[in-house]
Structure formats: structure tokens, C-alpha cells
Amino acid sequence: MKLRSTNKRPVENPKLEMTPMIDVVFQLLIFFVVTLKQEDILAHLDVSRPAPVPKARQEEQVQDLLQITVYNERALGGQGVSVQGRQVSFRTLESHLSRLASYSRNLSIIIKCTGDSYHANLVKVLDLCAKVKLKNISVFSM
């Protein structure tokens, strides 16, 4: 009799304990939110690399094209670009290029880079060319 009475105590109805699961899930969520990083949008600047031709032929070939030289601005001053041998600022170069682009978009641009020039300057020049939509760009190295 005694045994039966103890057995009759109402059983607590089994319930799933949610708290630890929610804790873990929130931890995961916070981790992913914090580690997620938006990536930068990249641009691609296309150039063509001319075939290695003898120096003399190179000179005659480039006669009536625009030549931009990219050099190391720390060594020579200015902003790191010169057009037809004259040091210019990027703003001047831009107006120059946009004037040329208004004549023809297919005009060839030759960018000559000195070995110690920074890549940043080349990219800036290419960006200006992309801005005025000039397409025919070749990069020479000096």
C-alpha cells in the first residue's frame, strides 16, 4: 500500500531544456556576424604588352601616339607622371586625355614605366584612361 502511494506522485511532464541550446546558438550567431566581412568591389584595368622589338623600331612606331611616362616621384619630384617628356599633374593629364578621347577613343596610349616607379602611379594613369574610355593602352618598361 505504501509503495503504491509513492508511485502515484504526479510525474513532472518531460520538457526539453532550451536554455543551453539557445546560448550556444547565440554564440554561433555572434561569431558569424562578427567574422563576416564585406569584400571590396574590384576593377580590372586591361593593358596590352607590346612584343619586344628593337629600340630603333620602337621609336619610329610611337611617333604620333601619346606617350606617358611614369617615374618615381620621390626621386625626380612632381607627381610621378610626365607627358611627352614634361612633368604634369594628374589633373592636367586628365584634361589632356579627355581632349584626346574626344577626337578618337581608339587612339593608342603608350605608358612607359621606369623600373623604380610605384605601381600606384601606373594604376592611377590607367584609371584616368578608363575614365575617358580610352581602350588602346600599352605598357612599356624602361
Place this chain on the structure above:
Amino acid sequence: MARIRRDLAEIDMTPMIDVVFQLIIFFIVTIQMEKEYNPDIELERSPHGPPIEGKQNVLTMEVEINRFGWISIHGAQLTHKMFRDIMRNRYNRYGQFPVLIRADKKTKHKDVKAVMDICTSVGIWRINFAAVKEERS
């Protein structure tokens, strides 16, 4: 006498857990733990360049040059000779393929030239430079 109905005081957790699980699954699927590129390379900005959209040509070879002139592909550093061999094998297999150079803004041109010369010696004349069009972070 006063019977408190306990279940009235409880919040129903199910919708919240549903939402949280959805979020977690979203983040697990979208996260890329391994960076495919070298985080030390700082690209120059180019706000006017044409954007690289979505998945580009699968054949594209991305070459990274850091500011000391070291070449790497997908995080693996290479010597010039190894790079040349890789490019030549790839060219023999696929023919022309796009080359994207991710060079740090402080890279000297002679290091970029070395990479471009290897490309041209293999037979690739079109070269793309990567730059940041729009910063998101």
C-alpha cells in the same frame, strides 16, 4: 484556491529559434574562412575602372605581387622559375587565358615588369591589373 496557470507566463521560443537557425545557416553558407588572396596587399584605388563582376572567367590566373616583389598564386609563394613553368604549362593546356595582376600600390614597376615579361614570353599579351573600385569595409 487561486490556480495560477503557469503556461500563460511562458514565452514561446520556437519562432525565435527558427529565425536564429536561419541566420546561422545563412552565415555558415556564405562565410569564406580561407582567404584566397594575400591580405597584406593593398591595391590602389581606381574608381573609374570597369568592375570585376561575379565569377569571372574560370581560366583567369590571379598573380599577386607584394611590395617586396614576391610573387604568389593563391597564397603560395613562387620563384620566377616556378611561376614561368606554371604559366607555360597552363598555356600549353588551355591556350590564351586572362592574367590578373594584383600588385600592391608600393610595388616597384620592375617587379611587375618581371611578371609581365614572363607572361609575354609564354605568349600572353593581354594583362589586367586589379584595383579597388569601391571599398566596402
